[in-house]
Amino acid sequence: MASENQQEKPDLAKGIASADLTEGQMLVGTLDGEDVLVARSGGKLFALGAKCTHLGAPLAKGIMVHGELRCPWHHARFSLETGEAVSAPALDPVGCFRAEESDGRIVVGKGRETISRPAPEKTLARRVVIVGGGAAGHACAEMLARSAFPGSVTMISNDSDAPYDRTFCSKQYLAGKVSRENAALADKPLYAAGEGEGKGEGGIALRLKTNVEAIDPAAKEITLSGGERIGYDALVLATGAEPQRPDIPGFERPNVYVLRTLADADALIEAAEKASRVAVIGASYIGLEVAASMIGRKLQVDVISPDEVPVGKTLGIEGGKFVQGLHEKKGVTFHLGRKVKGFDGRTLTLDDGSKLEADFVVAGTGVAPRAELAEAAGLKVASKEKGGGVVVNGRLETSAEGIYAAGDIARYPDPHGGGHIRVEHWVHAERQGQHVARLLMGATGDFRLPPFFWSAHYGTSLRYVGHAGKQAEPRLEGSVEDGEFAIRFFDEGKESALATCKKDKLALEVEAEWEQV
Known part of the structure; x- marks a missing residue:
């Protein structure tokens, strides 16, 4: 496979030899000065933007699987057919280009027709209310907006800022590497401009600095701190977790x-x-x-x-x-x-x-799920001894009809390891929010994606896939001293998690494998 770091990338407008791109391979060239990735998968040719729209990772260092191009850094996923960001943390699509093959050469050009997403024909709700403006809440709202959800979407957040990437709070922004504005998760048109109540071009009414005081599952209403009542057909609880002060x-x-x-x-x-x-x-x-x-x-x-x-x-x-x-x-x-x-x-x-x-x-010193609102409404909540959280089924539905829970508060069935788990990972919360959005637009099926997070330490990055129990046995592969290794974790003989350093493709491949279990 050609390296993205090669000194001279081929000019894709002039074309490359078909033999230079065999089945399953990716190659990065340029088109009018822009890096473009060309790939052959399933007998088809694809030409896409070469960098992940999340934080700019080189996509050629990732993998292609299940019709997707997967980012090596933070495991974002893009449709090979459309360029759509089908799974967080990337939310924006990569560019798509026209790729044609004839007489033993592949030529790439601009002007590929965008494949538009049809509006959902059948939805489970007309009025969606999302409580919480973090990872799960924003991802749910964003997925509904990009999919032309025909109903109304209202987000209630007690934060003073419109949804932002909380990982920046301890990393890039706190370190002084980026400005406060860089942490924003969406352009203002998605939500209302400014603070308070309003509706942005994305169709989402955003209420900042607002607390939900109560949920009435029977009436399908929530009550805000000022006494206002808002009705819903579907309620998404994405209240996250609260840091614990010792x-x-x-x-x-x-x-x-x-x-x-x-x-x-x-x-x-x-x-x-x-x-x-x-x-x-x-x-x-x-x-x-x-x-x-x-x-x-x-x-x-x-x-x-x-x-x-x-x-x-x-x-x-x-x-x-x-x-x-x-x-x-x-x-x-x-x-x-x-x-x-x-x-x-x-x-x-x-x-x-x-x-x-x-x-x-x-x-x-740790966090606790913000499940008090759900518990007060009579929803099933796990005890503190069991890790807390709002108990949901595989579809992330709570014990009350029409109410979902996603992100740090959701205690859900683990399809890979069995039992119920609650996961406090940013990307996992986003993906659960996206899953709820798809369900509300008529999709079926349980949430089955394995947990994933990354952690960076002075330029050294770790990837972690899966969920290991407290008694899991670690088995090291590679050299910790050299900083290139994998640690596999086993619960009762079954591999349950994988931590890697400088083995990004392995992490992607294991994640893809566990999705099929």
């Missing part, structure tokens, strides 16, 4: 922060501008991303965690030590196997009596 003396102080929203990130950025040292409580992915962002802002960073290694629950001991080493090389100091006993506003006291100076503290 019950530690001194953690009620104003210089102790949690991170969920852009406003939280704004507060952290302001605090960092006046500080020289920060303490991060918890060695979770969010905690480590905050640590990396603060290192990028030239602060001294201490990470305190009771765990043996960072992120050991998902990477095992060897993988966790690898991640720890990446951070230590950048200057992060870890205090593992330790708990915080108190904070006086300037000094943290640990359980071994040692003390750490900190201008401010960030608590990355």
Whole structure:
């Protein structure tokens, strides 16, 4: 397969030899100075934009499967036929070009006719209300809008900002690499311009800084904090999860922060501008991303965690030590196997009596599903001991007719591992929101996509597919020391999850395989 990084890419307007593109291969060339990917799959030729519309990954380094082109970085999926972004995190399509083959040559040109999506002939609802403006809520609304959903869509969000990519809060935006505007998930026309109530060109009425106080499943109405009642045919609960503030003396102080929203990130950025040292409580992915962002802002960073290694629950001991080493090389100091006993506003006291100076503290100590609204309405909710969340079936339907739950709050049947699971991954939440949207437009079938997330640490990226139980056995393939490895996790002898570093195609191939189980 031709490499995208070759010095001289072929001019596709002049054409390439048919023999240079065999079945299952991809090749990147140029067309009027633009990179274009040419592929042969299923006996057909395709010519598409060469970069993922999510964050610009080179699609030629991905795979083609099930009629889709899949991104190597964040596993977005594009239809080979239409270029449509059929699965998050990409939402915008890639360009499509005309590819013709004759006399042993393939020539690409502009002007390919766009294959339009027909409006749904049958929908399950005319009035859709979405509670929550995060990953699942926005993905559901966006899918309805792009599919010309003929009914009304109303989104209720208690956030002060229109839907944005929350992963930027701990990564790009917090690190100062992108502006606040870059975090937006949609152009303003999709929603109403400005704040408050209104309807954008995408047909979505957006209500910001608004709380839903109650759900009446029998009347199919919700009640807002001001007393207004809104009827629905379908209600999508996508309220996400709430960061937990540890019950530690001194953690009620104003210089102790949690991170969920852009406003939280704004507060952290302001605090960092006046500080020289920060303490991060918890060695979770969010905690480590905050640590990396603060290192990028030239602060001294201490990470305190009771765990043996960072992120050991998902990477095992060897993988966790690898991640720890990446951070230590950048200057992060870890205090593992330790708990915080108190904070006086300037000094943290640990359980071994040692003390750490900190201008401010960030608590990355886990989240809890925001399921109180559902529970108050009588919907089936899992106990805290079982991980919490709103219990749904394979179609993401709750115990009340016409009400769905998607994202961090949904406890759903795991088609690969069995049992019910609740997953707190951004991409997974988006894909569940998209699944609900398709159901509302008449699609059938259960949600079967395996969980997936990525995590970047100073230029080193990890991919994680599947869901491993607490007692899963990790098995390492490759070299952690060289930074190129795969860790397979087994629950009772069955492979349940895969973590990879510099093995992007393997992660894509395993994900595609597990979708068919």
